[in-house]
Amino acid sequence: MKPCDTPANRPDTAPRPSKTTVRSYQVGFGDCFLLSVHYDDNPDIGTRHILIDCGSTAMPKYKPVRSLRDVADNIRSVTGGKLHGVVATHRHKDHIGGFAGAAGDIIMALQPEVVVQPWTEDPTAQVDARAPVPASRKGLHAATLMNMQKVADCALQEVRSRKGAIASGVRDQIEFIGDDNLSNKDAVENLAAMANGNNHYVHYGMTSGLEEVLPGVTIHVLGPPSLEQSDQILSQRSRDADEFWHFQAAAGRSAASQKRLFPKADICSTRQKGRLPIETRWFLPRLDRIRGEQLLQIVRSLDHAMNNTSLILLFEVGRRKFLFAGDAQIENWEYCLKTASDRQSVLRLLEDVDFYKVGHHGSLNATPKTLWNLFRKRNKTDSPERMSTVVSTMGGKHGSDSRGTEVPRRKLTDALKEETDYLTTQTLRGKDAFFHQQEFDAWV
Numbered sequence: 001m002k003p004c005d006t007p008a009n010r011p012d013t014a015p016r017p018s019k020t021t022v023r024s025y026q027v028g029f030g031d032c033f034l035l036s037v038h039y040d041d042n043p044d045i046g047t048r049h050i051l052i053d054c055g056s057t058a059m060p061k062y063k064p065v066r067s068l069r070d071v072a073d074n075i076r077s078v079t080g081g082k083l084h085g086v087v088a089t090h091r092h093k094d095h096i097g098g099f100a101g102a103a104g105d106i107i108m109a110l111q112p113e114v115v116v117q118p119w120t121e122d123p124t125a126q127v128d129a130r131a132p133v134p135a136s137r138k139g140l141h142a143a144t145l146m147n148m149q150k151v152a153d154c155a156l157q158e159v160r161s162r163k164g165a166i167a168s169g170v171r172d173q174i175e176f177i178g179d180d181n182l183s184n185k186d187a188v189e190n191l192a193a194m195a196n197g198n199n200h201y202v203h204y205g206m207t208s209g210l211e212e213v214l215p216g217v218t219i220h221v222l223g224p225p226s227l228e229q230s231d232q233i234l235s236q237r238s239r240d241a242d243e244f245w246h247f248q249a250a251a252g253r254s255a256a257s258q259k260r261l262f263p264k265a266d267i268c269s270t271r272q273k274g275r276l277p278i279e280t281r282w283f284l285p286r287l288d289r290i291r292g293e294q295l296l297q298i299v300r301s302l303d304h305a306m307n308n309t310s311l312i313l314l315f316e317v318g319r320r321k322f323l324f325a326g327d328a329q330i331e332n333w334e335y336c337l338k339t340a341s342d343r344q345s346v347l348r349l350l351e352d353v354d355f356y357k358v359g360h361h362g363s364l365n366a367t368p369k370t371l372w373n374l375f376r377k378r379n380k381t382d383s384p385e386r387m388s389t390v391v392s393t394m395g396g397k398h399g400s401d402s403r404g405t406e407v408p409r410r411k412l413t414d415a416l417k418e419e420t421d422y423l424t425t426q427t428l429r430g431k432d433a434f435f436h437q438q439e440f441d442a443w444v
Helices: 066-079 095-101 101-109 137-162 168-180 184-192 231-238 240-248 270-275 283-307 330-339 341-353 367-376 410-419
Strands: 019-025 030-040 046-054 086-088 112-116 199-202 217-223 312-317 318-326 355-357 388-391 419-425 435-441
Touching: 019 066, 019 318, 030 066, 030 318, 046 066, 046 095, 046 101, 066 095, 066 101, 066 419, 095 101, 095 184, 101 184, 112 184, 137 283, 199 312, 217 330, 217 341, 312 330, 312 341, 330 341, 341 367, 388 410, 410 419
Parallel strands: 046 086, 086 112, 112 199, 318 355, 355 388, 388 419
Antiparallel strands: 019 030, 019 435, 030 046, 217 312, 312 318
């Protein structure tokens, strides 16, 4: 983070952005943000539009029921048919699902000039299918993420084949989290092809690539760290490691093949309990419950690991700062907040954030207290400088109230409501209320 990289130290001849517009779309459980930087004094530059994520795993049911195609249509209208950049923070469906299908076709036609993704999405890091061992640790991690998505597929196949055996609440969570972690092949391929090869796969401290289309704006890449910088992003995968890797070893087989490990062994289930001795029947429902909980823990572990590959971007537009954290969780944040050699300059940058896209839909471990305590523009009384926060979410889809893991986390949202200009997309209802728009003067 060199001092000469900041807007205040640029020569007067550099283009000056005049204001920034943030449009937060109502996509249910997902993220979709349009960041528009205006250059009122430079008509040749005009307005530059950056799309940050576009996806959902549960669209709102408010009438009229909307789709990601409706969102893409609106983006096309607002941008005048031209996107300048796309950011895909990580590969979860609720962040990139809209880059496939009809919505993806519309976004592709807007011809973005730059696509930014985390380093884990770099296709050169993928392992050749003929090679049994990756050539590098980077390739190993990328291959692991791909295999994890196959694990999610296996878990979904199993839970859907045993609907009567696994409790409905557990089954619903497995299906919701598991579906979010499935491979989004079409979206991934579209992102790779979108910018005619001008794809940037970045980690902490790198140049984002968006500088090419946002003159006079500084973008700081605060996460994820590379494995060489920190292996903390691997830590979530270590939970229940024996069973996790047991499933991963089997993930390469097609889930559709449904091959059994011991094909001649008898199968017992609660549906066959009438054939068993009466003194053993009480135990089968317990086994089914344990199995359901095991599958839920597995898909949760996959979910956490993928979240820790998420981009964290801080945009400096004039005197304003906009923080987009994707789904980054504590292991991702740890590096820039506590470990990086230049962390003191990063901490100073984060003190004056004006707009914060709350991490991971408001979960309990995506807005570290260290980060929260840095924000100097938090204020319990309304003021022009009070920071704005947005949570894009849908309650009741993730986590548990009884365990204090509900998303959004009530304790966090209470603090956001009390000390910031807070918005949750859950309040956006009605025919014309499927986005919220905020404007920020660049130099006030």
